[in-house]
Amino acid sequence: MVPTDAIAAFWAWWAGARPRAEKMIAGATDETLVEEISGRVAAIHPDLHWEFTAGTTSRHLLVVSPGGTPELRSLAERWRREGPAPDETFGYAAARQGRPDALAGARLAINGHHLDLDELRFHAAHDEDRDCVDVEVWHPAFAGLPEEARGQIAFLALDWLLGEDTVEIWVGAIDAVTTTPGGGLTGPELAALVTAMQPADGEPRWRNMSGIRAGKPILAMAQTRLRPARWPGHDLHIRMDVPYSSRDENGFPERETLARLHAFEDHVAQHADGMVVVAHETTDGVRTTHLYADSPVAAEVLKPLTEGWQDGRVRITVTPDPRWEQVEHLAP
Structure with a gap:
């Protein structure tokens, strides 16, 4: 079926x-x-x-x-x-929901041990470059548990506290430790910390990057955090390659051309109903925009929007991509 x-x-x-x-x-x-x-x-x-x-x-x-x-x-x-x-x-x-008080009074039996989950303590380190928190999880009983069981408890506790999507998006490394973490946080304190680091106004945060690809300079910008759980159901990757003819010695668009590119992208974004723009890459005369959609008809909507571009044919490539592998090189 x-x-x-x-x-x-x-x-x-x-x-x-x-x-x-x-x-x-x-x-x-x-x-x-x-x-x-x-x-x-x-x-x-x-x-x-x-x-x-x-x-x-x-x-x-x-x-x-x-x-x-x-x-x-x-x-x-x-x-x-x-x-x-x-x-x-x-x-x-479609995902476990978080509750800051989820561990209060909760007990878990595993490998013959009975754990009071409100004894769990957490240490969170904010990684500004990756825009996430790395979390250490500790419980007094962890020293007597195998690594696999400790890890299972750590992941379950974070899902219950923060919610499955929040863990997927905003939590980086998770380590179940056997020594008390410095400045150990309670479950509600960890939940408050993770909530505070997320964009409060709903406006996207963008990360700028630069490098060399195939011997050519490249500039990129991507939404952060770039995770599929932020846009549930958007599992269709749409790559839009826009050529430009007026470029500088590094292959980047001249100022006037860049303004035209931005206006073109704004036009597409305003009419690309149900799609989300997650990243741009610019190199060697081509500006690539990465979008995700939740419907196969999305690409058909884009085609008439791109016909007026003056510098050549805009190429649109559509790929089913539930893991967001097409943009993982832009996601730290």
């Missing part, structure tokens, strides 16, 4: 199964429901994860998540979009 058919089949089944889920969450026994949900989620993709959890605007939340596999984030998002609107009882999410 292809994913789109499996998604439609899931929601058709859920319409009848939801009352059973409500009863099970309330304490009733339903020995087959978990197995049925697992099978229907696996039919969409075998590596997707699912869970019931407490909601915020709804009492309950059904989450189908990529489980740490970035290329599945857009598929999980499509599952969510095809589902019903949230109501007072049930909401739906």
Whole structure:
């Protein structure tokens, strides 16, 4: 079964199964429901994860998540979009949602150890060049646990505290340590720190880069952080190569040409409904713009917008790219 058919089949089944889920969450026994949900989620993709959890605007939340596999984030998002609107009882999410108080009173059993999760402490180092935080995670019981178990606890705790998307976007290295980190933060303190480092006004932050490619100077700028979880569902890469004839000795556009390029890009961006511009590269007479879209018709929308460019044919290349591999060289 292809994913789109499996998604439609899931929601058709859920319409009848939801009352059973409500009863099970309330304490009733339903020995087959978990197995049925697992099978229907696996039919969409075998590596997707699912869970019931407490909601915020709804009492309950059904989450189908990529489980740490970035290329599945857009598929999980499509599952969510095809589902019903949230109501007072049930909401739906395509990634684990964070709660700053998630560890309070929580216990976890692993490898014969029972851990009080509110004893976890964190150290966060802000890496300004990469625009993320590297996090050390510590618990008094870590010294007696194998490395794999420590890592599993660290990742789960961060997902529960911050949310799966926030971890994917704004957290860099994660290290589960066996010695107390200096200035150890509690879970709520870490959540506040990570929230504070994100753009508060919603405006994009851009990172400027320069280098040499094929012996030619190159300038680039990219949104930061450049992660697919920032734009769920946008898994179609659109590369737009715009030639320019008036250039300086380094192959970069002259001032007047640069102004025309910027005006052209603004025109495209204003009419490229549903697409997001994530990066530009300029070298040797070509300005490359990287866009991502959530619909195959996006490239067709772009074509008439590019026909008026005076310096030659604008080339548009479309590539399915759920992992955002086409721009990973621009993402630290």
